[in-house]
Amino acid sequence: MSTAREMAAAVRAGERTAREITEGALAAVAARDGEVHAFLTVLADEALAQADAVDAAVAQGRDPGPLAGVPVALKDNLCTRGIPTTCGSRILEGWRPPYDATVVRLLRDAGAIALGKTNMDEFAMGSSTENSAYGPTRNPHCLGRVPGGSSGGSAAAVAAGFAPLGLGSDTGGSIRQPAALCGVVGMKPTYGRVSRYGLVAFASSLDQIGPFAADVDDAALLFDVIAAHDPCDTTSLRIESPPTVRPSGSGVEGVRVGLCPDLIEGCAPDVVARVHEAAEALAAAGAKVEEIRVPEFGYGLSAYYLIAPAEASSNLARYDGVRYGLRVDAEDAGAMNTATRTAGFGAEVKRRIMLGTYALSAGYYDAYYAQAQRVRTMVVQAFERAYTSVDVLLGATAPTTAFKLGDKVDDPMAMYMNDVCTIPSNLAGHPALSLPFGTGDDGLPVGVQVLAPALAEGLLFQVARAVEAAAPEAGGSA
């Protein structure tokens, strides 16, 4: 399968049609998504109509946009006008948003083709996509394994070759961890670079939309399209920055890379080995690699599992059966509310709503929520300190390669540990990227993670390209 860059170039040059590409993607989905289950909704008619519009633009000599004719898989927590948007939950079954998320509009304006809505852990809460109310997604590299989560559907869609690009959301690692498990590139931008308008909120201060792609430059291509100031999102940053897509081969000569044991220790030996190999490859390419300890990262997980559920408990209050989505009737409004939420939410969502409600309760707020915010500040300061001596940090993305379906569903703590290396970047609002680097002992992909300071996406992609250039041929077969 060709890259998104090649596809868009061919479509723009009139060498390939968007319809032909889209038909190919739809055929691949029809052939294989029965077993992978990356998609909750496939937008066959809409995608073809969009493709025809792109082809018409090309035929008329109008600029079809930088993603002309490129199929994109959209996580099902991105609002799509008139198209079901479930968040993997029964409570939103059948709900059709009356508006498009800002990123969906930006993609359409760039000529991309929305191929479908992808499966996810319910309301993005989970690390395996097994918490979807609509059944799990399977890892295209090994159908008995999970694709990671919560954006498992988009990661699997790119890994399976259904679409060269995907969008996910990353609150505590929900793009990077499934990218690692599926052997693709996944990137979380700086908080505020990509508008959250139309992203169904999980934890508002942590959520950020980002790209999946088969390689680093495709991820950069998609990032450049979606990173734009949006007046509809108050937390959207008003900054102009140069495109991150570069001619190939930007070097890392002199770049200071901090190999961070606090983002490696506790991972499986095969994962640890790949991260060290990536560090060696960077050193060989001219980077200055040094070890740097950031022990505060160890507190991130605890802080995250108070802050994220606290915000979620408030964000998810609106699913009350009054205005949209599921309603289970009962004798009065309060009882209807309870019955609706009891039937509509799955176990993990209920667990986090209860955790968050508790953390914000009178008498507990200072000990839990406020304390977690203090820890968050400490993590931010730890990053700042680290970035006085290095330019980027390098570590693992996930502790292991893809685990078996069902392995961790009954052990929330084990599942939560999957996010231990990815959470610090969310707490700080910094960009980070996972890219495949070889395989584990089981032959499944391993992801390594590059972390950069706020707004340093250009540097992040630059370092990632150097790692990518040295990566062994990916194992497993897509």
Add this chain to the structure above:
Amino acid sequence: MSEDVAWETVIGLEVHCELATQTKLFCGCRNAFGEEPNTNICPVCLGLPGSLPVLNAQAVELAMRIGTALHCEIRPSSFARKNYFYPDQAKDYQISQYDEPINASGSLELPDGTTVGVTRAHLEEDTGKLTHVGASGRINSAHHALVDYNRSGVPLVEIVSEPDMRSAAEARAYASELRGILVATGASDGRMEEGSMRIDANISVRPAGSDAFGTRCEIKNLNSLRSLGRAIEYEAARQITLIEAGNKVDQETRHWDEAAGRTESMRSKEEANDYRYFPEPDLVPLVPDAAWQERVRIAMGPMPADRRARLVDLLGGSVSGAQGDQIRVVVDLGLDTLVAAAVAAAAPAALSLARAANELASEGDAGLALPSESFAALVNMEANGALSATQSKLVLHTLVEKGGGDPAELAGAMGIESLGADTLTAAVAASVQAQPEAWARFVDGDDKLAGFFVKEVMEATSGKANGKEVMAELRRLRG
């Protein structure tokens, strides 16, 4: 406690003021009252998944005007979420300012000079509106409820007073003065009947002279100044009766039943919600810089107290009690600029004030729209005797109906003119002749009979006579 203990009522008010902005607090929907249900709505004010709030700068500006008028400190502030489930609340949380309000530590001076502390005046969003449908329309017996989200997200400023008021009259004076200030700042139309201004009262009682506060109750649903006064009197009496009977007051929220004239328990302290406030992550801190605050301050017109003082000055520095009432009416209704303009055009101040307070005040918005030249010309005609008081009122009413014009021309067209001096003299003489006994008593010094003769002459001349001239003629005849 013995029967002869004197009780003191302690009152603090929370006033919710709907801001007169073009659009809602966090979205571009129109902020309008009385439209078709659920027509001014969008994903944001419906709380649809994925929607995000964007703060309305005009609302911030009006909040700052209120803070400035109430002598508040305008501070860096932030928003929080107040979490509770209710069907009229689209997101099941309300975005409100909590521990960092935009305005704090202010005060309001009542017309009698008493100062009431203002704790804070903060921004928040309004909820939608529920209509219970069923036998009685009351919540307990309703079969179902209809929700109108047109009001959802309408900007409010909540103005919280210190517990500084001690009587129903004082609370009414505070609410009335505050209403005047809200209108004068342009923040609100002040229409209590449309819910533009809603009042909750915190009421407690304590033995006179005590410094400690009693247990307070919060009274909701006070939709007029009259309700406010009645509710405070009822509630204070209820609490005193409880305490004197050896019981204690429970801290609770109570509902004012206007028809029954009493307060009823809504929920106790134990049933109160834990709102789980936390900082609103979808909004950034609101830090109005000094330049913006200054622009707001400069753009503000004078407040009611200043405007009353100006009228007192125009009247020569001291006024009668009746004129004080007229001044309050005129300033409350915004007719003071008309009075000032008339005085500037050489019309007598007292007569201008009286015509504005007594006649224009009952003409509503049309009275406000009367061009000041017309008003000044009319008052001058009455002052120099070209029109009698009765004629002047008639012409004024017609002037308002016509939206202005030249009162002299209008009076001519209406067939109104003052009596010639001869006609007036003849009318007075005729009246004196017809009432010899009354005339004799008047001549003997019974001045009260002057009014009797004025009335007689007025009737005989169909109101065309000028009362002052009739008086002068009567005195001349008496010698």
